[in-house]
Amino acid sequence: MAKPVILTVDDDPDVLQTVSRDLRHQYGDRFRIVRADSGQAALDALQQLKLRNEFVALFLVDQRMPQMSGVEFLEQALDMYPNSKRALLTAYADTDAAIRAINSIQIDYYLLKPWDPPEERLYPILDDLLDDWFASFRPPFEGIRVVGNRWSPLSHQVKDFLARNQVPYQWLDIELEGEATQLVEYAEADGKQQLPLVLFPDGSRLIQPSNLAIAEKIGLQTQAERPFYDLAIIGGGPAGLAAAVYGASEGLSTVMIERQAPGGQAGSSSRIENYLGFPVGLSGVDLARRAVAQARRFGVEILTPQEVTAVQITNPYRILHLADGSEISCHALLVATGVAYRKLDVPGMDQLCGAGVYYGAAMTEAIACQGETVYIVGGANSAGQAAMHFSKYALEVVMLVRSPLTKSMSQYLIDQIEATNNIKVCVGCAVEEVKGDKNLEAIVIKNIHTGESETVEAASLFIFIGAMPKTDWLDGVVERDERGFILTGPDLIRDGKPPKGWNQDRSPFLLETSVPGIFAAGDARYNSVKRVASGVGEGSIAVQFIHRYLSKV
Known part of the structure; x- marks a missing residue:
């Protein structure tokens, strides 16, 4: 923590220098001494201290200053730092003003000039004031x-x-x-x-x-340190992080490029309870933090936030074009871009996204939901994890699902939801419209069985209704299915024939795409299992096939 500040103000340069010297001699090891030669200069300094989140322990201010007296300065300063101790330096002729200030602005003490010797006439008084201040001081948030x-x-x-x-x-x-x-x-x-x-x-x-x-x-790294890597990984979810750890630990120069934050969709999960080796569960943030630390320990470069906009094939290299105009070349490329939640296509959604309507868990909004009713759309595990998390803050959590939870959610989550008093599951319910001017104010809920609609007040709506891959930038590069999921390995073989343009005397490896040397893992891959553990597994296995590919390059 930065040292608390003692601010002294006096328009007389000699007096200001003397009092600053005395303060620094006695308190410089515990406090930062700041001085100003006028009330306005002191107010300007206070604004900068406030922006830096520094605290003022004591004001030691001369009363008789032109333009702004000491009392006038303190009246304004206390709006910024109401808990600071305040002492007025006065001449004998100003004692009446000092006494009035005790009542008007509650100054804590006034001292007559000169204060020599300070050991007898200054320090004992300030010691008491500073001890009182420390007794009630609570250190500020540093960050x-x-x-x-x-x-x-x-x-x-x-x-x-x-x-x-x-x-x-x-x-x-x-x-x-x-x-x-x-x-x-x-x-x-x-x-x-x-x-x-x-x-x-x-x-x-x-x-x-x-x-x-x-x-x-x-200080996040957004630019690559070198132009070429053995392995480039696009996407920093569980699959990408696992590939980064295994690739770098096995000697491959590795760079991972993530457009938002390491962890991917799993990183926003409030609790992952079915991941092997963590019997009491762990949060997505904890999983991402551990994986990032592990990857960096092996020398992986992690670029974030950075985005790949295109891939150019110039054998034997794959050239990545980044959003900032730079390029990275690599021998092998792994696409692990994951998926994004599908948009809810109902009236009012576009203008309210981020203003009460959120896709995904949006854990940053949980505390703001205290005492409110939170609505969640979706019935898969991610929706269930979010419901459990928001139930700790909200008055009530209402899950709007089309089908019973048993069709799409793990049993352990269903059991937890049923045991939580402030979670209500509305089966056969769908959002028909969202309403609000500058923020979400109401949603229209439709019963899909009866066709009846009901409008309810709402401030927060979180949406988990399936996912779509983020692979549009690969259009024309690798083969994908009609929804954009990347085809790999056996899924590329049709009628016993390899994909169009395949130029190898072998079939594609298990996680290899229609372009040799480009691999895919995790949720963006066609027919993948949408679980954290499977993503980690695919990222790890992909490195084995990448080694096989590199051995022939």
Whole structure:
């Protein structure tokens, strides 16, 4: 934690230098001494301290200053730091003003100038004030602060990006917290029109930043260190991370490119309870954190947030074109881009996405749902895990499902849901419409058996209705099925013949696509098992076939 601040203000340079010297001599090991030669300069300094999230323990201020007296300064300073101790330096002629200030702004003490010797006339008084301050002081959050609006899609994007990349932050809602309004003013942002505001511990700030801008600021790697790799992996979910660990541990120079955050869809899961070796379960965030640490230990380069937009085949190389215009070449390529939740196509969805309507678990919104009714659409494991997580915060969780949970959800989750009093499962229910001006206000629920509709108030709707692969950028490169899932191995063989353009004297390996040297693993692969363990398994097995391919290159 940064040292608390003692701020001294005096317009007389000699006095200011002397008091600063005395303060630094006695308190410099525990406090940072900041000085200002006018009330306005001191207020400007306080704004910067506030943006850096530093705390002021004590104000030691001269009363008789031109333009702004000590009392006038303290009146404004206490709006920023109401719990700071305050002492007034006065001449004998100003004692009446100092006494009045005790009543008007509750100053804690006034000292007459000169204060020599400080050991007798200054330090004992300040010692008492600082001891009192420390007794009630609670250390501030040290890290990134995000000021925004709960219903802002961009605010949600920033929070989700930080959370999924396991970067601690403090959320300040502009509608609920006075400090948030202050910080926006001090940062010279244009009110609610320029949110979110992201404040960093060094006092710097970003207004309405992109994920890439945040990544560069917090030190995430977004650029590759070299132009060529043995193995490039696109996607940082369980399959991609497993391949990265096994590839790098077996001597392959490996780069993994992830467009959002390592962990993929599994990384947003609140609890994975059926993963081998973790009898009490673990969160998706924990799984991603462990896997990332393991991959980096073996020397894997992880680029995030970074996106591959195209692949160029120039045998024996595969050239990746990235969104920022750069290129990476590799011998072998593994596509592990996973899937995205399918969009709910009902009126009102587009304008409310990120403003009360969310795809996936959106764990960053859980605390904001305290005391509310949360609606979840979907009946698979991801929806069940989300329901259990939100039940810890919400007044009630309502699951809207077309069919009984037994058709799509693991029994252990069904048992947990049935045992949770504030989760209600509405079978045969579907969302027909969402309503709201700037944020979600109501949803229309239709009973698919009777055709009846009901409109209910709602502030949060989370959607888990199946998934589609993120493979459009591979159109014309590798063979995919009609939904975009990548065909591999035996699924490429038709009538005993290899895929069109296949130029090898062998059949495609088990996880190899229609282009030699390009492999696929995890949820984006056709007919894959949509489980974390199977993704890890496929990523691990893919490396075995990649070695076989590389041995012939």
